[in-house]
Amino acid sequence: MEALEYFFRQLSISDLAVVLFFIGLYGAMTQRSIIKTIMSIGIMDVAAITFFMMSNFEQGARSPVTGTPPEQMADPVPQALMITAIVIGVSVVAMCLAMYMRVVFRYGTADWNILIRRLED
Amino acid sequence: MENLLVPLHMLVLLPVGIGALTFFLPRKAYQAVMLLGSLFVTAAAVQLFITVRWGSEIIQFVAGWPEVVAIKLVADGISAPLVLLAAVFFTSAYIFSTRAGHMDKTFVFLFLMLESALFGIFLSGDLFNIYVVMELSMITIAILIMYKQEKQSVYDAMLYILMNFIAMAFMVMGIAYMYRLTGVLDLMVIEQRLAELPDPRAAVLPYSMIFTAVAVKAAMLPLFSWLPRAHGAPSAPSIVSAVLSGIQVKAGVYLLVRLSIVFSPVIDAQMLFLVLGFLTSVAGFLLAIAQKDIKLILAYHTISQVGLIIMGLNLGSDVAFWGGMYHIINHALFKGLLFLTAGVIIDTYGVRSVKEIRGVFRSMPVIGIAALAGVLGITGAPFFNGSISKYFIQEGIQGNWAEAGLYLINFGTILSFVKYSTILFGSPPRHLQKPRKDPFITVISLAFGAAIFSGGIFGSQAVSLVFGPQYSAAGAMGIEKISIFAATLALGVLVYRYGVLRIEGVLSGVRNFKYNFNQITVLISLFFVLLLGYSYITMG
Amino acid sequence: MRILISALIALSLFVLSTVISHQYFHYQEPVLYQYVTEHYEEDCGTTNAVTAVLLNYRMYDTMFEVLILLTAIIGMKQFLPAPHELKDITKRRNLENK
Amino acid sequence: MKHENDLPEQSLILEVVIGFLYPFMLLLGFFIIVNGHHTPGGGFQGGSVLAALFIARYVIFPYNTMDSEKMHAFQRIFLALILLTPMLLLFTGFITRNPEFRSVYLLIMNILIGLQVGLELGVAILRFAFFEGVGKTWKL
16 A cells, blocks of 8 residues: 555646546547547647646746746746647647538538448448 | 758748749749749759768758757758658659649649648658647648548548547657656757666657657558548549658658667667568558559558568668668659559549459550559569569568568569559440540659669669669569569469459458547557557567 | 446556656756756847747747648638638539539 | 628627727737737737637627638738748848847747737638538538
């Protein structure tokens, strides 16, 4: 029990992001309808972005603006990279939703299996 | 370094710049400006290749910032030939379809953006930059394969984008672990820092996350179900399928090579990728035999050839490595030619299935000859470039189980292309209207056919010209190789006549079997577990 | 049954990756972080380091990202046709079916 | 001016409140864009606030009058500029050589990216909104 208790005390916020990542993966594995698959992959993407943001995290680090001494600054590099990653995530989700609307209006269903059957005829 | 016609970042952004600027020109002028622009880009790529091939490799820090901070663009022995191949391929595909109907401004803009995304992948030396450029190429392809509005099957594009979206989420997670571990984003600096790691097991997790994403991009065994429908989609114009199968899959393979060099001080998974390459190749040609639609035969066959390339690259011997790289160039040539000619055949015949198209030789002699050159090239007929690269890969194997595997793959390739080439012979249907004489199509297809043929004749000189090391390919033209090819060809025709035509029921079952999306995600996670376990254990 | 298997896979993946990342993690010297925090003022003249990284040090990434934004919009125009675009699509489809 | 795929008439309160807030949204958007080098990322946040303008305009006047073709053409102009200015100024080392142009360069880049993102999200939302009716009638 002691090892388990030690293990849990070690868990930090970034492990929470890893949990969210695999919940998204679980969602992508089990969801029947297309819109929920898009949502769960969106969750995976957001979890990966949160995990990246938490790197080089120290307690009490201040925002990287002039005036704070360089050692106390929070790491600006992940923040800048994640602005790019978030915008990419937004564009891809927008593309998926556009395709989702097209699929629903054309085949009349949002379920993966019914869609595959309707594709054949 | 200074005598470069165009600095590296300019070369990457030039195609998009041309596309964006010519958007405001009137319709008549923009076609000529596009042609001039792509010729200029090809000239810059040729000049870059010459300086890298005979000079030293070029490393350029964007905007002159110091080594740690700036994004580094690297043009070395592996990436410069691929940049040249991409530039020549895009220009010839662009010339090939000057008369085609769908060449409006948005299509050409997306086409040039795909070209600059490919340049970005080949030249980039920064981990996060590779992710951003892979994302750009993914979205551009999703639109290009759906470009013909009327015959739109949205399911293929949806499957393509969602699978690659999962792969990209894995990639961001891998880069996050990488940044936490090494604190730097540059590939070369990461390589040095990985060597200093006290315990190499720390790099197992980022390794398997990044390589799952790269495996989806390079269409490895369980994860290739997006590729045939994306490349062979009915709504994809033929030059898009040609470019995708010719160059885009190679970007995935190139990333596999580049990132395995970065991770080489810590993890060596060559045996795993050798086995996976072999299995991918076998699965590829088995599925290719089952298809009816000629574009799907070619698309499934791309998977088998990519598996062969991955096998060649991961054999560990230098001959096989440069054989694999030469096969990347050969495959771009003959698969691109086959897709271009297939597009023209489908337009004139109006039918896509192998059974109904007959007599391409009589109705379109030039397209028939070019397609025949492509088929001979891909099956590795002697005096054609396929045989040279396969000969080099075979030299690298020498006697372990993979040599028998190579014969099986060759036999599968011949079998699937015996099925494909039935469209060439026989007599064309009466009502077939004469295809309009298009000089561009004939010029480009004959040029590709000549390149395939000359690549075979001067094989070893071509390898030493493009990559450097000089290997003698005399054996490839030897009597022994010709007899083996003739025997396999005869066996292939026999097996096709009596075997494949018999088991039509099995084939149609294989053809209509589709994974639904949940099973594909389970396959991706299982691939991730396989990679994680394998690299953890072999770390030892 | 299907849900149980995928739940099992997801759980085992999570446990595997957290155990491996906690057991073997080792922080190397974050050189990039130190360089940016010390030099971003005289290099880029901004008061905010994030803008410095985004617009000066890694401007190459931001250019590609703006391209992605534009491609998403072109994709939007392709997949969600406006009424006037639909007229010529159906016209072409009828032409083809004839 | 009834269009075949418009929404029912909007409530008066909504129109008055959004009409009043419209200029302040515009002001806030440009404020975030302009001093981008104080706040992180400048262009992107400001652009998304500008996109809220298009949604507000759509909520008040739900007719498909805004020509997304023209907005898309503006977007391409901004894209060409965004590609050109860093290539001419930053990558040639002009900025690092004479530092007095740095804040001007940042200002230009922030404004360009802000307008680009604002137009982009606006066009995306309008596309989604006006496709609703179209998809049903045309049975794509």
